[in-house]
Amino acid sequence: MNIEKVVTSKTTDRVDIKLLKHIQDGIPLVERPYKEIGEALGMTEEEVISRIRSLLETKKVRRFAASVAHRKIGINSNAMCVWRVPPDRVEAVGKIMAGFPEVTHCYERPTFPDWPYNLFTMIHGYADGECEKVIEEMKEKTGVKDYVILYSEKEFKKTGTRI
Amino acid sequence: MELTREDKKILHRLQSNFPLTPHPFRTLAEELGLEESEVLRRTRAMAEKGIFRRLGPIIDTHEMGNTASLMAMRVPEGRIEEVSRIINAYTGVSHNYLRKGKNKEIPYNVWFTMSAPNKQELVRLIKEIEEKTGLEVRNLPTTKKFKIGVKFSIYKEE
Numbered sequence: 001m002n003i004e005k006v007v008t009s010k011t012t013d014r015v016d017i018k019l020l021k022h023i024q025d026g027i028p029l030v031e032r033p034y035k036e037i038g039e040a041l042g043m044t045e046e047e048v049i050s051r052i053r054s055l056l057e058t059k060k061v062r063r064f065a066a067s068v069a070h071r072k073i074g075i076n077s078n079a080m081c082v083w084r085v086p087p088d089r090v091e092a093v094g095k096i097m098a099g100f101p102e103v104t105h106c107y108e109r110p111t112f113p114d115w116p117y118n119l120f121t122m123i124h125g126y127a128d129g130e131c132e133k134v135i136e137e138m139k140e141k142t143g144v145k146d147y148v149i150l151y152s153e154k155e156f157k158k159t160g161t162r163i
Numbered sequence: 164m165e166l167t168r169e170d171k172k173i174l175h176r177l178q179s180n181f182p183l184t185p186h187p188f189r190t191l192a193e194e195l196g197l198e199e200s201e202v203l204r205r206t207r208a209m210a211e212k213g214i215f216r217r218l219g220p221i222i223d224t225h226e227m228g229n230t231a232s233l234m235a236m237r238v239p240e241g242r243i244e245e246v247s248r249i250i251n252a253y254t255g256v257s258h259n260y261l262r263k264g265k266n267k268e269i270p271y272n273v274w275f276t277m278s279a280p281n282k283q284e285l286v287r288l289i290k291e292i293e294e295k296t297g298l299e300v301r302n303l304p305t306t307k308k309f310k311i312g313v314k315f316s317i318y319k320e321e
Contacts, residue, residue, distance in 0.1 A: 020220060020222060023219050023220060024217075024219060024220060024222065025217055025219065026210070026216075026217030026218050026219045027181075027218055027219050029203065029206055029207045029210060029218065030203075031186060031188060031189075031199070031203065032185055032186060033187065034183075034185065034187075035185070045185060049183045049184075049185075052183055052220070053183050055220065056180070058226065059223055059226045060222065060223055060226045060227050061220040061221065061222055061223065062221045062222070062223045062226075062311075062312075063179070063180060063220075063221040063312075064180050064181050064183075064219070064220050064221070065177060065178050065179055065180055065181055065218070065221065066174070066177035066178055066181075066215040066216075066217070066218045067215055067216040067217055067221065068174065068177075068178060068214070068215045068216075068315055068317070069213055069214060069215060069216055070315055072164075072212070072213060072214050073166065073174070073214060073315070073317060075315055079265075080262065090307070094307065094309035095309060097309065097310075098309040098310035101316065103310060104310070104311075104312065104314075105310060105311055106308075106309035106310040106311075107305045107306075107307065107308055107309065107311075108305070108306045108307035108308075108309070109233065109303040109304065109305060109306060110303060110304070110306060112301065114270045115235075115270065115271075115301065115303075120233075124315065147266075148264045148265070148266060148267045148269055149264070149265040149266055150262040150263065150264055150265070150269065150274075151262065151263060151265055152260040152261065152262050153260075153261045153262065153263055154260065154261040155259075155260055156247040156250070156251055156259035156260065156261065156275075157247075157250075157251045157256060157257070157258060157259040157275070158257070158258050158259075159257050159258075
C-alpha cells in the first residue's frame with residue numbers, strides 16, 4: 001500500500017483532477033455537499049470523501065478549508081517585507097521569522113545584482129501600523145537590518161491556485 | 164457585514180480542515196455547540212458577503228507535479244494597465260500586484276505569481292510574456308519554504 005503511494009505521489013489520476021476542477025472554486029454550501037458533488041460527477045458520496053481525504057494525505061491538497069478575505073474582516077495592515085540575510089544565517093533567521101504569528105509566509109528566493117534580498121516575508125495585522133511594529137521586532141530578534149517594506153498599491157488579480 | 168461572535172467562531176474554524184463526514188455542517192455544529200441549520204445559514208451569509216473566497220481545496224501546485232514561481236517586472240508608469248492585462252490573461256497567474264518600496268526604492272513594480280505544469284512550460288510562458296511586452300521578467304522561484312499557511316486569528320475562546 002505504502003509503496004504504491006510513494007510511486008504515485010507525483011501523479012494524480014484523472015478522476016482526482018476532475019474532482020478538483022469541479023470543487024476548486026468551492027463546494028456547495030448544503031447539508032450534504034459530498035453527495036451533491038458525487039451526483040454531479042457520477043460518484044458516490046463515500047468516493048468523494050475518500051478521494052479528498054487521500055488528496056490531503058498525499059499533500060496535493062494543502063488544506064481543505066475556507067480562504068478568508070482578510071481585508072473584509074478588518075485585517076487591514078498587510079506588508080511584504082524582503083530582507084538581505086547573509087547566506088550562512090538564512091536557516092536560523094528564516095526559522096525565527098516564521099515563528100512570528102503575524103508572519104503568514106516566509107520563503108527564501110535567489111538574489112541578483114539588482115536584487116540582494118533573499119528572504120521574503122508576508123505580514124498581516126488588524127491595527128494600522130501593526131506590521132511596522134512586527135517588522136521592528138523581527139529586526140531586533142534577528143539582527144538583520146537591511147530590508148524593504150513593499151506595500152501593494154493595487155491588486156490586479158487574486159485567485160486561489162487553480163488547475 | 165458586522166460579524167457576530169458566532170460568525171467569528173465559525174469562520175475561525177472554517178480556516179482549518181472541513182469535516183469529511185456525510186453531514187459536515189452537523190459535525191461542525193456539534194464541535195462548536197451550535198445548531199446545524201445555524202452554521203449553514205451563517206456560512207452561506209458570509210460566503211455571499213465575500214467574507215471568505217471559497218470553501219474548498221487549497222491545492223499544492225508543487226505536489227501536483229506543477230511548478231510555480233514569483234515574478235517581478237519593471238514596467239513604465241504609462242504601461243502598467245496594458246501589461247497587467249497581458250499577465251492576467253494567463254490562467255496560471257494567481258496573484259498580480261503593483262508594489263512600491265516604502266523605506267527604499269526597488270527596481271520592480273509589478274509582482275505576480277505564475278504556475279505551469281512543468282518547469283519548461285513556465286520558462287516558455289515567461290519568454291512569451293517578455294516577447295509580448297518587450298520587458299524583462301525576473302524569475303524569483305522559492306528555494307526554501309520556512310512557512311506557508313494563511314490562518315488568521317479571528318476568534319479566541321474567552
